[in-house]
Amino acid sequence: MAISTSNNYIDPRQRSASTASSSDTVFQEACEIYFRHCHNKPYGFFHADLFHQKAARNQIPLHLRLALIATATRYSSCSQWRDRKQSTIDGYARCSWELIVSSQDGLDGSDDMTTIQSLALLAVIDATAGRRRGAWVKIGMAVRISQDLQLMLEPSSHLPAWERDERRNLFWSLYLLDRFVCCSFQRPPAIKDTDCLLNLPSYGDSGKRERALTLKGLLLKGGARDTSVQPGMFGISIALVSVLGRTIRYMMNAENDTEKPWRSGSEYQRIYRDLEYLKVLAVNNSPASTNRAQQPRTRSQMQDCDRERVAHMVLAHTLYHLAHCILSHPYLLGLKMRSAGSAHAPRGWLKDSRAVCVVHAGALITVLVEAKAAGYMPLPSVYSYCILVAGTIQALHLASDDAPLSQSSAGYLKASLDYLGDISELWTNAHVMVNALKLFSHQCTRYSTLLLRDHPLVDELTPTETAICRSVLDYWAMMDPQTPAFAFDHHPQHNHQQDKPANSKADADVDLELLDSSDRQSSLSPSTPDSAGVITLGVAMPQMPVSEHKGLYDAVVSDPDPDPDILIQWPVSPMSPLLVEDESSPRWDWDSELNAMID
Template sequence: MHSNSNSPTPDTVFLEACDIYFQHCHNKPYGFFNAELFQQKAAKNQVPLHLRLALIATATRYSSCSQWRERKQSTIDGYARCSWELIVMSQNGLDDTDDVTVIQALALLAVIDATAGRRRGAWVKIGMAVRISQDLQLMLEPSANFSSLERAERRNLFWSLYLLDRFVCCSFQRPPAIKDSDCLLTLPTDRNSGKRESKMTLKSLLDEKNRDTSLRPGMFGISIALVSVLGRTIKCVMNTENDQEKPWHSDSEYRRIHSDLEYLKELAVNNSPVLAAPGQARPQDEMQDRDRERIAHMVLSHTLYHLSHCILSHPYLLSLKIQSLSSSDMPSPWLEETRSACLVHAGSLITVLVEAKAAGYMPVPSVYSYCILVASTIHALYLHSDDVVISHSSAEYLKTSLEYLSEISELWTNAQMMANALKSFALQCTRYSALLLRSHPLLDELTHTESAVLRSVLDYWAMMDPHNPVFEIAQKGGADGLLDLPDIGFGPGYLTPPTPCAAEGITLGVEMSQCGAAGLGELGQQKNGNSVDPDILIQWPVSIMSPMASEDGRSPRWDWDSELSAMND
């Protein structure tokens, strides 16, 4: 922060960072702070330096200031490194006080590390934050000795840490640090929602015996419940080796998860705020911060609902789930219907995020890149369907997803990595589709490399690694029987693909049955026309930076203030 006299002072930089952070990040979805309490501490200069630096590092990503635009990542890393050094080197950094600022700083730094590909650093910081939160007993109801603002902050901080912990564990063999059974405090509520919300624990909200769709747990609480079910989904289909439970049985964990998702979806619909249609959102100055935050959690909850379904019934993961089971009692239409529903959820997930962005409700969490990737791998598998409707629909969804990832890649390094992984994966899908989309999937015919690729594109942790198998194969031009990538282009009409069968506004439920997803049958059995050639994707323009060039045509820009109010133009 040492600079010439014309540069902003450290206090000016911090206060500007606070404005940016609370506008673009707070409760979207992580509520690491209580805004009122934080403002009080900032006014009294009571925010410790390690947290000030971590917050500046986080806010820099969203800043449109010219002095940061060209060296944004190096600025982020510089502030983050100083914050981390203060925490581990300071005498008071890891003391035994009730101060939660170290947890807040560690959570912010973990997101920075994870999205920059520094996975080990992120894992360590999340682990430290969880352990310190447990040491401070944040998983229990806050003591009455704290003020009401402090109690609200500690509650939201713990549950935000819970979200972060579950997100980074969307992976094979990477168990979360926080157990559901240890979470005994009530879920956060939105006191400014205009509705009386119910105080309840995670356990009581998910209790099968006491379900009530008229409950008002609030959008934040519903998001937490859906993340809990997502964690169970990951364990059920990605981290249960040699499990002999048959997913089509009514008492299986697979069916219980499905039931929980449908219940939580109904709660989410009943609790959701009223949205404007794309291009008709209220002016930014009329949209209060609490409205944006509730909408952010609404978008998150519906995204998590579709993501859980996509993982639960992904053709590859479903094949893994049933490969060692006797299918003699499997209902004949079960596998086909499950795959059909999975394709519908994949399209709905993409629609939710793309339409939320188009309506001005900017979805910014980096985990959305992973959500888009998972959904898009499903559509990549159906590029080769002989049903022309399915093939064309999947191609459009793929290009829409690549456009979305390209646009947010200036914000998140891992979005660019996932865009490139998706392109590479889509170009290898002829063989995957032929082996997986059958009445009896042929997993044994997959090579070691092919299996590694299929696992990697569904593994959030792997997709944070710039050296994961998908990129290695792309660099080698094919391996273990994978074909070299052909050099085939496509016309300009593909650059702005429509989203097929999208309802007006943000599509929250499953609204795409008319797209031909039902009754897919075994791949290759339908002959309704010429399918889309997936090789068109090789020329899809996924740039290193956002394609939104500045007016002078030089440096790319991500002007958040303009983006958020673009619908008023």
């Protein structure tokens, strides 16, 4: 099959037997790679069995075939095109997009969901390559088409079960994508929670019979909550993303809100309670907790469904910690205190909130780094953003008078930089984030001096410093390779050496080479997993001081192991796309395949 470059129209008559056979081989390998590395990790755009059946009957439209090939390219280890991976991805993605907007297989009267699936895949490609407006447009189109097909409503009971599952999972995956790209200042999501009237995805990953719940039903406001419900890890991830969206709106997009966050009944307190409730559900629904009676399995015994369960488990815990990091980030708290007024804040509330924040930042970094060390590479690009946010929190404490805290922060910062450096082979925007974290770290003492005070002095940040503080919290800004943060001097004039404590454990301008030296040991040293490939999602955090103020946070702040319930073990099969290629696997001739499709 070929695409005419003059009018972007598919001409079936140009399909030769040799071209068809070769293209089918490429697509089959792409499917194998996609469903191993991407499917339900976390986006469940397809019903796997149905997709394979349609593929076998040659019923997958070309725009979706091309979008899937473009997505799978990122995870293939074929060496002959490794240095031009992004150009290969972009070539397939461009052809897919042109088909969608110009052919009858795309927008013109199509009543199936393949256009939404293609647009979602292409949006991820655009966003991570720095084409932000293209990604924004594609997500918007996918949302509108999904609404046109009424995917936000519970599917008719007359539809087959597999079709109902696919519709639910596709919509909720689109919801995830929409919320992730809106982790930003002044960038509202396209899907409103109040419009989501369908049940949460029923993935069957809890090991028990899952209860059909809507998002609203799971997060009912007020009253005692049932911690025995089994919505499954996918459903819990959706609920956590919903609460994360509320956190973004409250902390990053309501700077003039005069509500006092320390008061009972505030949105701040409601968000906190929702997060803790969902954490309990995540623990109760985790695949490890529901399979404790089973014998641990080896890597060779792992199935794709096991990897998908682990993917949603990792996502749920990561989102839980990310929401807490944003809820209590020192810079955002400074903005909130400025607008709400801190004169009547309870004694120690701000100190306790910051202490909780650094604990969650360390736990977030540990979850992702240990998962990676155990052979499971957390693949979604949004994890790079999560690591960046947590890394900035740790950087703020490098100059702490508390020597153990300063040392642990240095270890976490090094782990964050290492993770972003490794993942940058997969995601272009990880390059942006690792540079942004280094830049922020160079100036961390300046930020600490202004932000870690009893009364944060956010107004004394220069416009450049304000832009940096905002950009490292803004996923949308971190998608831009030309983000203004890179125009900033890595050695600002505002060192404020006189404000640095005499026994500070870090210089005003952090020497990042020091973090790489062997004499500065990280408190987070991922070990090689055992023969079963066990992953332990937990960390022994440094002891944090307990404030005289006894409030909502004391249990977390005083507990050296704040997340004992995620010290769970689950065998994970190695999935890293960075492994050397298997000589027995088919090789893709990317140049000839793509040329055959566009000639």
